[in-house]
Amino acid sequence: MIEIKNLHKSYKMGSNTLHVLKGINFSIDEGELVAIMGSSGSGKSTLLNILGMLDEADSGDYTLDGVPIKNLDETKAAKYRNKFLGFVFQSFNLINYKSAMENVALPLYYQKVGRKERQEKALKYLEQVGLKEWAGHLPSELSGGQKQRVAIARAMAAEPKVLLADEPTGALDSKTSYEVMDLIQKINDAGNTILVVTHEPDIANMCKRIVHLKDGVIVEDKKIKQVRASAYV
Amino acid sequence: MFSRDNWKEIFETIQKNKLRTFLSGFTVALGILIFVVLFGFGNGLINTFNGFFANDATNILRIYPGTTTIPYQGYKSNRRIEFDNDDLADIKRNFPFFLEYITPRISRSYLVKYESESNNYSVLGVAPSHQFAEKTIMMKGRFLNEKDIKNKTKYAVIGRLVQQDLFGNQNALGKYVDVGGSAYMVIGVYQDDGGDNEERSLYVPYTTLQLVEKSNDKVGQIIVAFKEQLGYTGAMAFENGLNKFIRDKKHISPADQSGIFIRNVADQLQKNQQFAGVLQIIVACVAFGTIIAGIIGISNIMVFVVKERTKELGIRKALGATPKSVIGTILLESVFITTVSGFVGMLIGIAILSSLGEKLKDYFITDPYIDIGTAVFATVILIIFGAVAGYIPAQRAARIKPIVALRDE
Numbered sequence: 001m002i003e004i005k006n007l008h009k010s011y012k013m014g015s016n017t018l019h020v021l022k023g024i025n026f027s028i029d030e031g032e033l034v035a036i037m038g039s040s041g042s043g044k045s046t047l048l049n050i051l052g053m054l055d056e057a058d059s060g061d062y063t064l065d066g067v068p069i070k071n072l073d074e075t076k077a078a079k080y081r082n083k084f085l086g087f088v089f090q091s092f093n094l095i096n097y098k099s100a101m102e103n104v105a106l107p108l109y110y111q112k113v114g115r116k117e118r119q120e121k122a123l124k125y126l127e128q129v130g131l132k133e134w135a136g137h138l139p140s141e142l143s144g145g146q147k148q149r150v151a152i153a154r155a156m157a158a159e160p161k162v163l164l165a166d167e168p169t170g171a172l173d174s175k176t177s178y179e180v181m182d183l184i185q186k187i188n189d190a191g192n193t194i195l196v197v198t199h200e201p202d203i204a205n206m207c208k209r210i211v212h213l214k215d216g217v218i219v220e221d222k223k224i225k226q227v228r229a230s231a232y233v
Numbered sequence: 234m235f236s237r238d239n240w241k242e243i244f245e246t247i248q249k250n251k252l253r254t255f256l257s258g259f260t261v262a263l264g265i266l267i268f269v270v271l272f273g274f275g276n277g278l279i280n281t282f283n284g285f286f287a288n289d290a291t292n293i294l295r296i297y298p299g300t301t302t303i304p305y306q307g308y309k310s311n312r313r314i315e316f317d318n319d320d321l322a323d324i325k326r327n328f329p330f331f332l333e334y335i336t337p338r339i340s341r342s343y344l345v346k347y348e349s350e351s352n353n354y355s356v357l358g359v360a361p362s363h364q365f366a367e368k369t370i371m372m373k374g375r376f377l378n379e380k381d382i383k384n385k386t387k388y389a390v391i392g393r394l395v396q397q398d399l400f401g402n403q404n405a406l407g408k409y410v411d412v413g414g415s416a417y418m419v420i421g422v423y424q425d426d427g428g429d430n431e432e433r434s435l436y437v438p439y440t441t442l443q444l445v446e447k448s449n450d451k452v453g454q455i456i457v458a459f460k461e462q463l464g465y466t467g468a469m470a471f472e473n474g475l476n477k478f479i480r481d482k483k484h485i486s487p488a489d490q491s492g493i494f495i496r497n498v499a500d501q502l503q504k505n506q507q508f509a510g511v512l513q514i515i516v517a518c519v520a521f522g523t524i525i526a527g528i529i530g531i532s533n534i535m536v537f538v539v540k541e542r543t544k545e546l547g548i549r550k551a552l553g554a555t556p557k558s559v560i561g562t563i564l565l566e567s568v569f570i571t572t573v574s575g576f577v578g579m580l581i582g583i584a585i586l587s588s589l590g591e592k593l594k595d596y597f598i599t600d601p602y603i604d605i606g607t608a609v610f611a612t613v614i615l616i617i618f619g620a621v622a623g624y625i626p627a628q629r630a631a632r633i634k635p636i637v638a639l640r641d642e
Contacts, residue, residue, distance in 0.1 A: 054551060054636040074556045074632065082553020093548045093639060097249035110553035115238060158553065 001162060001193050002028040002051065007060035009046055020046045021057070022216035028162075028195065033188040033226070035204035036197045038213035045166060047213065048197045052085055052164045053077045065161050082110050086155030090167035092147040094139040100126060100150045101135040107158035125153040129183055145176035152183060156192075163187065163194040169203055175232075181206045182229035202227075243566050253541070254570055257534040261571045261615060262578030264527025268520045268611050269582025269603050275516030277593065277601030282509040284599055291502050292333065293366050294472055296455040296479065297494040305486035314483050314492055318443075318450040324457065327478060331459045331471040334362035337439045337452030343413035345435065347399040354395055355434045356412055358442030358453070366456045367425060369436075374406050374421030381438045388441075389417035392432035393424045412437070415445050459499075468499040520611075527615050532622030535567055539626035546630050547638025556631035563627035564620055571619040575612040583608065 009021040020043045028034055038044045049055035050062065053069060062069040064084055072080065086107075087093075094103045104122035113121070126132050129149040131142075139147055148168060155163055165184065169177035181203060188194050188208075196207055204210050205227045212220035247254050298314040316337070325335055339358035344351055363369070364376045372393060381388050389410060396405045396419075405419045417437060425431040443449055459471045472495055479485070485492030539546075546559055554562075586601045593601070630638075 049636050052551070054639070055634060074550075078550060078553050078555040081551060087551050089639070093544075093551070095545055095548055097246070102245070106549070107552040109238070109242065110549075110555075110558065112238075115241065154552070 001030045001032075001065060002195075003061070003063040004051075005061040007047070007050065007062065008058045009043075009050060009055075010058060020216055021050075024060070024216075024218060026211060026218060026221060028193060030193050031188070031191050033185070033194045033208045034196070035207035035210045036195065036213060037199060037201075037204050037210055039199060042213040043216045044197045044199075044213045048164055048166050048195065051162075051195065052087060053081050054087075078110075082107060082158060084161045086158055086160035086163045088148070088151050088155050088163065088165035088168045090170035092139070092144075092151045092171075094147055094150060094154075096139050099136050099138055100131060100142065100153075103139070103150055104154045104157050107154060111158060121157055122153075125157045126150070128156070129153045143176075144172050145179055148172060148176075148180050149183060152180070152187070156187065161193060163192055165194065165196045167197055167199070169198065169200065174202075177203065178229045178232040182233050185226070185229055239561070239565065243562065243569060246562070246566060247570065253534075253538055257531060257538070257567065258570050258574035258577075260530040260534060261527060261619065262574040262581070264523055264530065264615060265575050265578035265608075265612050266582045266585075267523045268527075269579055269608050270585055270601075271516055271520045271523065272607060272611075273582070273586035273589075273601035273603045274593075274598050275513045275520070276603065277589075277598035278512050278516070279509040280599040280601075281594070281597045282505045285505065290366050290368060290458060291498050292461045292468070293456055293458045293498050294468075294475065295496040295498075296457065296475070297496070298454070299491040299493055301485055301489055301492045303486040303489045303492075305489070306484045308484050314485065316452045316455055318452060320479070320482070321452060321455065323482065324455070324475070324478070328457075328471065328474065331463060331467070331474070333458040333460045334360075334365065335458070336360035336363040336366060336456050337454070338363065338456055339439050339442050339451070339453040341413075341442065345395070345399065345413075346411040347405075347408065350399045350401075351411075352395075352398055354392075356389075356442070357434055357436050358439035359436050360439060362458070363436065363456065366458060367427070367431070369423045369425055372422045372424050374419070376421055376423070377436060377438050382440050385440045385444050386438060387415060387417045388420045388438065390421040390423055390436040391419055392434050393422060394429060394432040395435060396422050398433075410435075413445075465499055465503055468497060472497050472500070524611055524615060528618040528622060531567075531571060531615070531619040535563075535619070535623040536626045538567070539563060539623075539630045543630060543633065543638050547633070547635045547640075550635040551639065556628075559631040560624065560627045563630065564623055567623040568616060568620050571616045575615055579608050579612050 004027065005025055007021055007024040010017045010019040024047060036044045036047060046055065050057045053072065069080065095106070098106070101119065101122045104125055105118040108118040108121055123132060123135060126135050129152055131146060131149055131153070134142060134146060139150070142150065168184070169180055172180060184194060184196065185206060196203070198204050205224065206229050208226050209223045211218055298316055301308070301310050301312045301314065304310045321335055321337060325332060336359050341356045342353055343356045345354045359377070360382060361377050361379060369376065374390070376390055377388065389412065391405060391410070399410065400408070405422055408419050409416045410419060412435065439452060443451070457475065459468055463471065476495055479493055480487055483492070549559065583603065586603060589601055591599060
């Protein structure tokens with residue numbers, strides 16, 4: 001599903017350049033649930049942003065579902081993001097003046113799905129995350145866990161190839177975190193490919209594979225026995 | 234870009250961001266409102282200036298006799314100049330090319346009586362053509378005619394208010410009024426747009442007045458109308474020729490400032506129109522400045538709006554919004570708001586102007602108005618510049634990497 005070869009990325013900080021990714025190689029197959037771990041500054045978020053086409057790599061190859069991601073202009077990147085990827089952010093990034101349903105329906109709007117169908121689909125995905133009754137509420141009326149579930153529903157609504165989650169539990173208490181992870185596991189069980197960036201070992205252990213990043217290189221890449229989050233909920 | 238779905242999205246955004254909508258809408262509406270009102274006031278000023286001349290003919294010269302101050306050709310100074318019937322004939326003979334008509338105007342004030350009612354009114358001894366010079370409008374009966382002049386008839390044409398004062402609701406025509414001891418028959422009642430004063434006068438044949446006043450042939454002031462096709466330069470040439478002719482005939486030094494006075498309405502009209510024109514330019518400049526201020530205002534708000542929405546735009550881009558759709562969303566929203574509020578401001582401005590009407594006449598503003606074309610043009614200009622001003626930050630926002638936009642707090 002995802003193939004990365006020799007990925008490099010550096011940032012200019014004034015006169016210094018900060019080499020964040022120093023040659024990353026790995027691949028993810030369909031249906032995997034991968035945790036990318038590392039301490040802050042290890043480059044895990046940068047890697048995720050490049051995978052999500054929110055940022056560009058300096059060099060290296062990136063193939064997503066057989067499509068080489070290269071020399072993208074913004075329009076093309078936007079189309080690929082819409083078609084291939086769903087995002088879940090640490091800070092939820094819901095649009096605050098839109099209701100839960102409207103937020104979920106937004107990626108479908110950019111897919112030019114008709115209004116009625118959009119609403120139906122949005123409701124369907126809200127139901128999957130258990131928030132159908134909250135469809136008309138604004139993000140400010142939802143708890144953190146609910147917001148993240150809306151964000152997950154939004155990410156799923158576009159039916160992406162890969163779901164990218166950047167510290168999805170970073171702003172949540174542990175009980176809510178497990179609820180969110182339970183949801184992510186269920187989505188993965190349904191066959192979706194998911195990448196989770198986290199620095200919390202217990203969250204990482206709920207994935208099926210852990211990739212350890214340190215100082216811009218992969219130091220460890222192992223398959224693990226998944227811990228089911230439902231046991232803690 | 235203009236699908237129903239797009240509009241729905243925009244309406245929702247507008248509805249849910251009331252403060253932002255209000256701010257930008259208010260700026261535009263206010264800008265257009267001020268523009269329309271100012272421009273209307275400018276037109277009102279011009280109306281007032283033109284109105285000064287509307288109730289009199291504009292192709293006339295008024296010649297007033299004065300008193301000499303310089304000894305000339307053997308005559309002492311301090312000599313009173315008087316015009317007489319002979320002067321009328323001489324002017325007529327010497328300026329056929331320029332002259333449209335000529336009338337004397339002998340102004341007197343007499344006690345005028347009808348039965349038990351009496352009052353002091355100005356009594357004007359004039360020729361029939363005086364009707365054109367003053368734009369006197371006959372309500373009933375007729376004005377004086379040449380026969381009246383020739384026969385020195387004791388006929389009077391009275392003003393509307395004179396009739397009202399003396400006759401009340403009675404018909405004045407055919408009745409006799411006592412003017413300073415002589416009986417005159419009322420042959421006509423007139424009205425005049427020049428105001429109440431001009432309707433509190435009586436016109437009588439100037440020859441009759443001369444006869445009553447010891448058979449003299451003095452005529453007071455002379456009103457001369459020139460042919461309108463002469464234009465402004467012709468009128469000035471006529472004035473100069475007339476001035477020289479009268480000074481020669483009456484032995485007045487060319488340097489004497491107070492021997493005679495000539496008031497040239499054409500000259501004054503020209504000067505007033507120039508003045509009004511300058512005023513209009515000033516008002517137009519201020520109005521233009523308002524539009525510029527409006528453009529700057531809407532630009533600022535657009536920059537603010539885009540800044541405020543940076544994060545939202547980042548989210549939208551992460552969800553698959555193309556740069557084109559980002560620009561489109563911002564632009565359509567701003568154009569929609571400026572269009573609606575611009576036209577609202579315009580309509581309010583026009584409503585204010587038309588409700589004012591004559592209310593500001595004391596401030597020299599009469600019937601302020603703006604032609605719809607100008608108002609719409611200004612509104613459209615503001616909309617276009619609002620869109621241009623919005624396009625630049627929108628484009629920048631569309632180019633920001635979503636990851637940068639998402640980090641924006």
